Amino acid sequence: MSDENLASRRDNFAEWYNQIVLRAELADYAPVRGCMVVLPYGWALWENIQQALDRRFKETGHVNAAFPLFIPMSFLEKEKEHVEGFSPELAIVTIGGGEKLEEPLVVRPTSETIIGYMYSKWIKSYRDLPVLINQWGNVVRWEMRTKLFLRTLEFYWQEGHTAHATAEEAREETLRMLDVYADFAINEAAVPVIKGIKSESEKFAGAVQSTTIEAMMGDRRALQAGTSHFLGQNFARAFDIQYLDWHNQLQYVWTTSWGLSTRFIGAIIMTHGDDQGLILPPRLAPIQIVITPIYKNDSEKSAVMAVVDRLSTELKEAGFRVKVDPREEVTPGFKFNDWEMRGVPLRIEIGPRDVQNETVALARRDIPGKTGKSFVPQTGLANRVGEMLKAIQQSMLENATAFRDKNIHEPRDYAELKEIVQDGWAFAWWCGDPACEARVKEETKATTRCIPLEQPKGSGKCIVCSEKADQKVYFARAY
RNA sequence: CGGGGCGUAGCGCAGACCGGUAGCGCACCGCGUUUGGGACGCGGGGGUCGGCGGUUCAAGUCCGCCCGCCCCGACCA
Numbered sequence: 308m309s310d311e312n313l314a315s316r317r318d319n320f321a322e323w324y325n326q327i328v329l330r331a332e333l334a335d336y337a338p339v340r341g342c343m344v345v346l347p348y349g350w351a352l353w354e355n356i357q358q359a360l361d362r363r364f365k366e367t368g369h370v371n372a373a374f375p376l377f378i379p380m381s382f383l384e385k386e387k388e389h390v391e392g393f394s395p396e397l398a399i400v401t402i403g404g405g406e407k408l409e410e411p412l413v414v415r416p417t418s419e420t421i422i423g424y425m426y427s428k429w430i431k432s433y434r435d436l437p438v439l440i441n442q443w444g445n446v447v448r449w450e451m452r453t454k455l456f457l458r459t460l461e462f463y464w465q466e467g468h469t470a471h472a473t474a475e476e477a478r479e480e481t482l483r484m485l486d487v488y489a490d491f492a493i494n495e496a497a498v499p500v501i502k503g504i505k506s507e508s509e510k511f512a513g514a515v516q517s518t519t520i521e522a523m524m525g526d527r528r529a530l531q532a533g534t535s536h537f538l539g540q541n542f543a544r545a546f547d548i549q550y551l552d553w554h555n556q557l558q559y560v561w562t563t564s565w566g567l568s569t570r571f572i573g574a575i576i577m578t579h580g581d582d583q584g585l586i587l588p589p590r591l592a593p594i595q596i597v598i599t600p601i602y603k604n605d606s607e608k609s610a611v612m613a614v615v616d617r618l619s620t621e622l623k624e625a626g627f628r629v630k631v632d633p634r635e636e637v638t639p640g641f642k643f644n645d646w647e648m649r650g651v652p653l654r655i656e657i658g659p660r661d662v663q664n665e666t667v668a669l670a671r672r673d674i675p676g677k678t679g680k681s682f683v684p685q686t687g688l689a690n691r692v693g694e695m696l697k698a699i700q701q702s703m704l705e706n707a708t709a710f711r712d713k714n715i716h717e718p719r720d721y722a723e724l725k726e727i728v729q730d731g732w733a734f735a736w737w738c739g740d741p742a743c744e745a746r747v748k749e750e751t752k753a754t755t756r757c758i759p760l761e762q763p764k765g766s767g768k769c770i771v772c773s774e775k776a777d778q779k780v781y782f783a784r785a786y
Numbered sequence: 787c788g789g790g791g792c793g794u795a796g797c798g799c800a801g802a803c804c805g806g807u808a809g810c811g812c813a814c815c816g817c818g819u820u821u822g823g824g825a826c827g828c829g830g831g832g833g834u835c836g837g838c839g840g841u842u843c844a845a846g847u848c849c850g851c852c853c854g855c856c857c858c859g860a861c862c863a
Contacts, residue, residue: 321857321858322857325856325857336855336856338854340854353790392862394860395861396861396863417863446863448860448862448863450862450863451787451860451861451862452857452858452859452860452861452862457863458862458863462863464863511863527841531862531863532863533863534863536846566863567863568863569863570863571863599822600823601822602821603820603821604821607821612859635821637821637824637825638820638821638823638824638825639821639822639823639824640821640822640823640824640825641823641824641825642823642824643822643823644823645824656822658822660820660822661822668822676823677823700794752859758839786862786863
């Protein structure tokens with residue numbers, strides 16, 4: 308079964324994606340090029356993502372704060388690689404209140420600099436460390452080519468910024484937060500990500516080492532779904548963040564930063580959606596269960612609605628996010644399609660037959676058509692739907708993982724790598740030479756996605772130059 | 787910034803080649819019949835045709851300039 312009006316996922320993935328975002332009412336185009344409005348349904352999804360992450364941040368000892376949107380231009384210039392990386396995409400304010408500003412203000416593209424400045428004021432002693440602050444906010448990057456959620460001029464995200472006394476501690480923090488992201492992606496969003504290290508050419512501007520969670524989208528392209536950076540002392544030196552250690556020696560701190568954005572909504576759409584529309588993982592879905600009453604006259608209506616009200620109350624009290632769709636101006640069939648487009652994981656249909664039999668119809672979004680439909684007793688419904696939502700969540704992760712693994716191949720030679728990355732990921736030995744990486748990019752548009760943390764034993768020959776290689780890496784075309 | 791496409795009602799489009807005072811589908815409003823997989827009938831409301839200028843008795847249509855958006859490439863979470 309598929310939506311006759313929706314572009315096909317297989318034939319035109321890009322168009323399919325755009326239509327889902329608009330029709331499921333996640334977002335809409337704004338009047339400014341490259342900007343979007345996040346609609347209530349999309350924002351509700353983001354709020355659930357925020358909660359799932361924020362809980363994990365708090366559990367790992369972090370606190371939230373808010374730093375300014377405007378950053379003095381000179382701050383950006385203090386870290387060489389950072390300014391080189393970001394200057395092409397800065398939005399800069401030169402006039403305020405009708406007056407030309409003494410110093411232009413940058414609309415933050417990320418906040419390492421202004422936070423570094425503040426940390427230098429706050430951190431004086433080893434007793435002040437570590438500083439573990441996160442902020443939820445928005446940033447602006449003037450991208451050439453934009454796409455709803457994946458790359459917009461303004462986007463919403465969280466950015467964590469931490470300062471530590473030792474390199475080891477900062478490196479641990481970097482990996483701790485990468486684990487938090489991976490745990491969130493896998494267990495909340497059912498997006499099976501791969502944790503790894505970015506190559507030199509792909510790392511964050513100003514980082515010593517960038518780590519990433521990489522996900523495979525439904526068109527087999529890769530998406531960087533979250534990053535965690537070890538910044539070494541680069542920003543500490545640029546902003547003079549120094550403390551006195553326990554030997555009364557002045558030391559620079561070691562910092563990290565890590566971020567995950569509304570882009571992740573794009574990852575969810577492109578991982579799970581089908582030709583019928585969006586499919587949301589139960590743990591993040593703004594509406595987990597939609598109840599569709601079915602009746603054809605007033606007497607049926609009152610009988611049906613009595614059951615609908617009773618069961619929806621029962622389910623809400625059991626902690627589920629439930630919506631009843633009482634619209635009378637559209638038919639049940641229309642509603643089925645409508646909620647399937649919006650990706651609601653579970654639908655409950657209640658009609659005269661169910662009133663009679665004391666049953667309800669359950670329809671799983673992840674299993675389309677009649678196969679996913681079952682009639683179950685009204686008694687014990689909360690337990691049953693709870694189990695079913697868990698099963699849906701698990702099945703979504705299994706399907707996405709199977710799809711990913713099916714589309715990762717190990718090329719025997721360079722020619723095979725070239726073929727594989729046209730429509731999948733290649734997992735291959737790489738000597739680490741940027742020239743080999745650049746050649747692959749030049750000839751195939753595929754980049755190194757990450758050097759996975761989990762490495763096979765032993766060593767091999769670089770897939771490009773045949774020199775000795777001691778690490779395997781994923782090559783793929785990316786968003 | 788290069789290549790392509792498009793701008794006409796809220797959305798999707800026709801009308802343009804061949805100039806004559808704007809139409810279709812969906813959505814919306816009203817009434818009635820419908821309702822277990824995208825209902826139907828009848829009646830209705832809604833448009834400075836992206837903007838500016840030019841040609842003409844007359845411009846959605848022809849000419850010029852500008853603006854915007856989407857898609858494809860180089861850059862990126």
